[in-house]
Amino acid sequence: MxxxxxxxxxxxxxxxxxxxxxxxxxxxxxxxxxxxxxxxxxxxxxxxxxxxxxxxxxxxxxxxxxxxxxxxxxxxxxxxxxxxxxxxxxxxxxxxxxxxxxxxxxxxxxxxFRPVIKLDGYEELVPEYKSPRVTQKEIDQRIVEMMSSIAGMKKVEEERPLQSGDFALIDFEGFVDGVAFEGGKAEKYLLEIGSGSFIPGFEGELIGMKLGEEKDINVTFPDNYKEDLAGKPAVFKVKLHEMQVKDIKPTPSEEDLKKLLPGEENPTKEMLEAQVKDQLKNEKLHKLFSEEIRPKFIDAVLEKFEFDIPENIVDQEIDLQVRNVFSSLSEDEIKEYSENPSKIEEKRGEFADEARNSVKLTFVVDELAKREEINVSDQEVTQMIYFEAMQQGQEPQKYLEYYQKQGLLPAVKMAIVEDRLFNKIFTNNKKTAAKTEAK
Structure with a gap:
């Protein structure tokens, strides 16, 4: 040979x-x-x-x-x-x-081959920023929201129509073409008006109803609803029995503080305010990092540090982008591309710069993660997916299996690595850490 x-x-x-x-x-x-x-x-x-x-x-x-x-x-x-x-x-x-x-x-x-990367001096590329300021008004508003999450309910005693934010105790029964359908009936159902938990248009039609009032509400099921009802018009016969609102206290009691600060032996309002201030500041920092500091830092790193990148990885990234485009094309459009190879190459060329920067960034992040000693275990990836599933009201194990089948686990892991990496670089950098709070 x-x-x-x-x-x-x-x-x-x-x-x-x-x-x-x-x-x-x-x-x-x-x-x-x-x-x-x-x-x-x-x-x-x-x-x-x-x-x-x-x-x-x-x-x-x-x-x-x-x-x-x-x-x-x-x-x-x-x-x-x-x-x-x-x-x-x-x-x-x-x-x-x-x-x-x-x-x-x-x-x-x-x-x-894996590229040889030298990133000496990357710390100096972190843009200057001022630590975000948290106001007392923002702290008070967050505490009100927290109090709302643990508040009980109370009946509305005054005579007034139902309004957004109320909880309506209702009977309802739905009909399609004059026939009641399975699962469309309930009695003494408590619905938060404005929550968006019912069919679009339903909750808005309840606003203005008075106690004891009965009303027919016309809605149309969404196209992505259950197959037998998708896209069909329906009529719901509704009766309003009672209106309730959350019983939010102006100041947290000792019992409330124990719920809001679990694990604290003698929780105080000052401790709650301090914790809320830290949370709000971290949220603002995360938003600042994500929307302003990170994009500027990445652009600066990609511009300053030049190194050879694996061309076959670039080609694979372009292939992925082109497949994503083709998946949304019509049969006639796909046929047109298949008969004109030059058009495919032209389309590939549109993604070339983006693909090269994406591949370059991947290797930069990998190198920086090694330098900053950022490690993410498979167990942490699983925990992140489980947490996301619970937030979405999904069954965690099935949610994880979907990610596995779609081959998304490496992307989730990379996202966690990037988040921790950039947070560490931005918060530990001497140039930024000494900045005073923004006014």
Whole structure:
């Protein structure tokens, strides 16, 4: 086998080779001989099947296996010639040429390696920012929201119509084409007006009703509703029995403080305010980091630090972007692209810069995470997904299985790593840590 391996740059290389027919034939003979020892063929004892019989029955498969073995040998020898180890390779090698000739196969393989990155001085690229200020008004408002979450209910005694924010105790029954449908009836159901938990338009029609009033409400089920009701108009007969509101106390009691500060032996309002202030400040910092500091920092890093990036990873990223576009095209549009290869290349070119920056950022984050000693375990990824599932009202295990089947776990892990990494860099940087609170 004739091999010529050459470096294109520090992250990419090309291996050119000529696989002779003689080598392929030798490999086919070895594969067939090995198969003959275990193959069962009528008329022959096991282990005594002639090689030519094996070839006649499985010639095409043996030929493919021989080519695969030759490619692996080519790859191993190419890496050796490049003085590279297999664990340095990233992405899948791309076979850019595989031309069969009279005397063998001409092969061209493109290989990419993990780039060498030097990021000395990245700390100086963190933009200056002022630590966000939290006002007493914001603290008081958050405490009111917290008090609302643990508040009990009280009946509205005054005579007034139902309004947004009230809780309505209602009877209702739904009909489609004059026929009651399954699951469309309830008695003494407590509904928060404005929560959006019912069919669109239903809660708004309740506003203005008075105690004891009965009303027919016309709505249309969403197109993504249950199949038998999706998109259909319906009439709900509703009766309002009672109006309730949350009984929010102006000041938290000792019992309230214990609920809001679990684990504290002698909780006080001052302790609650201090905790709320920290929460609000962290939320503001997270928003500042995400929307302002992080984009500026990333742009500065990508601009300052130049290094060779693996081209096959870039190609894979472009492929992903193009597939995402094609998935939303009509059959006629897809046909138009399939008949015009130049249009596909033009579309790929539109994503080239974005893909290169995305790949470059991935390796930058990986290197920075090593320097900052940011580690995220698989258990932490699972916990994050479970927490998200519970927030969405989903069954955690099924939620996790969906992420696994879609191959999304690496992306979740990367998101956690990035979040911790940038928070650490931005909060620990000397240039920013000494800044006073914004007014």
């Amino acid at each position: 004739q091999i010529n391996a050459k470096r294109i740059n520090s992250a990419n290389a090309q291996i050119d080779a000529k696989i002779s027919n003689t080598l392929l034939a030798s490999k086919e003979d070895k594969i067939a001989a090995k198969a003959a020892k275990t193959m069962k063929v009528d008329g022959f004892r096991q282990g005594k099947v002639p090689v030519n019989v094996v070839k006649s029955r499985h010639g095409e498969q043996i030929k493919q296996d021989a080519e695969q073995e030759a490619l692996k040998e080519l790859f191993d020898k190419g890496l050796k010639e490049l003085d590279a180890q297999a664990d340095m390779v990233v992405g899948e090698p791309i076979i850019s040429k595989f031309d069969k000739t009279d005397d063998g196969i001409d092969v061209e393989v493109k290989v990419s």
